[in-house]
Amino acid sequence: MARFRAALTAAAVAALCFVGISPAQASDQLTVSYAGSVNDDLGTLQVSARSGSDIVELTAHVFSPVTQQEVAVLEPDDFALDSGTAQEGIWRSKAPLQLAEFGSYRIGIEATDADGDHISVADAGTLAYYAVAQFPEFTTDRTAIGVDERDVTVEGVLKAKLPGGGEPVVLPGRKVDIDVDYWTVTTVTTDDDGHFTATVQLDNAAPIQAVYRHDGDHAGYLYGESTMLQIGIDKALTRYTLQTSTQRIDKGQPVTLTGRLEKETENGWVPLSGVSGGILFGPTTTYNDRVGGFTTDADGTFSTQYTPWETGFFQVAHRSDDPFVSNGNARSSTVVVLQPARFLDFSALRTGSRSVHAEGHIDFDNISPATINVAVQYSPDGTSWTTLRTVEATWSGTGGYGFAADLAAKRPGHFRGYFDGGDVFQTITSASTHVGR
Incomplete structure (x- = not known):
């Protein structure tokens, strides 16, 4: 195939600089907007160009970032229109480039349209020729932790998508960070199959993720991260037992509420001490008066005295400071208050x-x-x-x-x-x- 290597002469450049060009003519000019890698396929080159007539040929020149020498050429037949039109569109290489080394390669573009106009852009963009780390597999042994089960084991496989195409390859001997709530808590190394495993201890619900960061010993392999997995909490259930000193009183007489708060464990229900909450009294769940607060003692009990002015019931509730214990609420039986x-x-x-x-x-x-x-x-x-x-x-x-x-x-x-x-x-x-x- 013919390869265009023509460049604008100095005289032609001078002519463009000094000859007036109307806005309409400028919009019809053959222009290369940019050239660079496809985001999710770094070895594939894409070129954005437009003209007043169909663009019929594109040629790309790839230059080494080290020697600045040309290392590859993409001929017109190597490109296909990916989106837009032949007058304004994006062309992509039909196959990823095959280069010897990782790096950021300068791209020069030659373009020709149907009117015979031809331009050569020496620095149209950069081809980011790097491998991208991937985690096609990442799992945990549990989706929630409990008060006595706070260890979470993760495992996965680290691979890399190479810029030259083909199936992702495993990456052995690479360091993988295990991040909990976006902070690295441990680092492990992949085995010969790219496999890794780690166990971390959580104190609360949190997202967990595997991350491959820049490694100075393996230049050319870019950052990659796994799917974010959310680990929740299996909260211990709580329950109240409430008793009132009487179910029927004359207005003006006090009534005593006694309660007991417990949580569920593997060994059954046990007292929940040191928990604070609030107490309301009223005829409905929304129309009520504040009685006061409570804090459970060593055996999970609390008591308060209140003089209600109308028939109603007590409501008690707490919000647990312990992430492994659920919030709770309950209501007593109705206390009938007889009007004088x-x-x-x-x-x-x-x-x-x-x-x-x-x-x-x-x-x-x-x-x-x-x-x-x-x-x-x-x-x-x-x-x-x-x-x-x-x-x-x-x-x-x-x-x-x-x-x-x-x-x-x-x-x-x-x-x-x-x-x-x-x-x-x-x-x-x-x-x-x-x-x-």
């Missing part, structure tokens, strides 16, 4: 031989029932009571909610008012009144 209720007065008076009139007032604090039902009860001896009638108490206008009832009662005995507060209000009775015949 009281009888302001009660009286009963006989109105006939067979009738008794009873009346009184009942009152509450900040809240009251929508419907206030008061039972008027009778007992012949003051110990065993029977409801004679239930009436609704209504606002009296002066204080408390008034109620009254006319009762059929011919026998003498004791009379009282009774209010069943259910799970919201206190259940109360009035003072009893004796009515004779």
Whole structure:
């Protein structure tokens, strides 16, 4: 094949310098933008060029970085258009170059377009003719560590992709760094098959990676790194056991919460001491009050006293400082807080031989029932009571909610008012009144 070795003469260069060229003409000029290695295939040469007409020939001259002598030539038939068009595109060598030594080779380019224009660029770029380290295999014996299993063993194979092409070759006797969270923790050497193994101890979750860095004894082999493998943590589970001193109290009375925190081990559940957390109390998980904090003692227990103002439950939670112990939370059973209720007065008076009139007032604090039902009860001896009638108490206008009832009662005995507060209000009775015949 013919090889172009023509160069611009001094006169031609001078002509280009002094003859005016319009912007349109300049954009149509034959130009070589750059020449260099393909990033993931360093031995393959690529050339970027453009012209106002099709580029029909490219020739590349490869010069030694040591002697500056030409060591290889790529003829027009050695190139193929890789992307773009024949007027503006990127051409690549059909096969990687075969050179004797690693190094950065200067590239000179000659280009010719369909209009017959021809240029020669003495320094169009650099061919990075180096081997690139690779880790086609890199594995770990575990994906997570535990409190008693913190050692991680890695193994892999180090190879190199040579710039001249072909299958990657193994690299024996090379140093490989094992990096944990981007810091080198140990360095091992590959065996005759390029294989390596190492064991590292982790104190937390971290990424782990094998890295080949520049080695002065093996010039020409570039940096390479394995896939990054994330090592997690198998956290020990935690659990709470919660107890309240009572399940039902009057408003204003305290309740004591006692708890125990444990973690799961191979030998079962054991106390978790020295752990701090917080305690809330309220009717829902989001509507609550802060009770305070806690720290577990030697046997994993804690205790606190609180005076709630409404029905609710305790919530406890901790965030573990130990990466091998999970965070945890729990809620107690519901503590019913009964709102105050009281009888302001009660009286009963006989109105006939067979009738008794009873009346009184009942009152509450900040809240009251929508419907206030008061039972008027009778007992012949003051110990065993029977409801004679239930009436609704209504606002009296002066204080408390008034109620009254006319009762059929011919026998003498004791009379009282009774209010069943259910799970919201206190259940109360009035003072009893004796009515004779």
